[in-house]
Amino acid sequence: MDNTASADVALDPAIAQRLKKTPDGLVAAIAQQHDTGEVLMLGWMDEEALRRTLTSGRATYYSRSRREYWRKGDTSGHIQEVRSVALDCDGDALLVQVEQTGAACHTGTRTCFDGRQLPLSDPDHSDRPAPVDVPATPAAKETTTDA
């Protein structure tokens, strides 16, 4: 396709200039299941990862720890087919709506947030379920004698 030839070598400058990056040159990319609304994970993209995501149909991120590009699902099979990509008002976040195959999280959970709630200590929220994976602090464990 002639009209995408330029997009195959570099990200459209009109998009690139809107990106507001972290000090290490990245933009946060939120992956959301397009039909259920589940927030699946947060990854990071530089200009090249965004270009690949926009042009390949497959979500591609930049790994901060491994310092390399990774096309989601290449090793796990849990691919993300891109349905839409939006850049927010101030250019520091991408919303990538995808069709997620299988688990989005490398731990095997559907999303990277499943079962990972933090405790809310606002008294107005005291009727909420207790957090499942953060141990109570010693101060919070036994306070009935002080109550």
Place this chain on the structure above:
Amino acid sequence: MDNTASADVALDPAIAQRLKKTPDGLVAAIAQQHDTGEVLMLGWMDEEALRRTLTSGRATYYSRSRREYWRKGDTSGHIQEVRSVALDCDGDALLVQVEQTGAACHTGTRTCFDGRQLPLSDPDHSDRPAPVDVPATPAAKETTTDA
């Protein structure tokens, strides 16, 4: 309440040690409308912003541009009441489920991503609607003579 006294002065160390921050000391925080699943915005939190969010019932962020804390809605009235907070598997993203009053975006749109889609150039996506706010590049405007 005695059992929250320690949480009023510093973030629980058990949570703080799980945070994997950007070079400028922040963690990405995704705000999602708890019932509709809309991704409203992405903000940034340091330990103190997260502590305030967990203990006050109101989403509180750290502004990278203004270098100050801001409790969402204090000036606009568009507050976010916190329903749950989850920290992802590798500690670099928070999912904050909220009840959003009014528009989440300072531009007046419901979310910071509304109407801000980027063009997908994958041929498989050629039946998708054209992007609404990114001008076509000169290379993409007129290619019929080359096609």
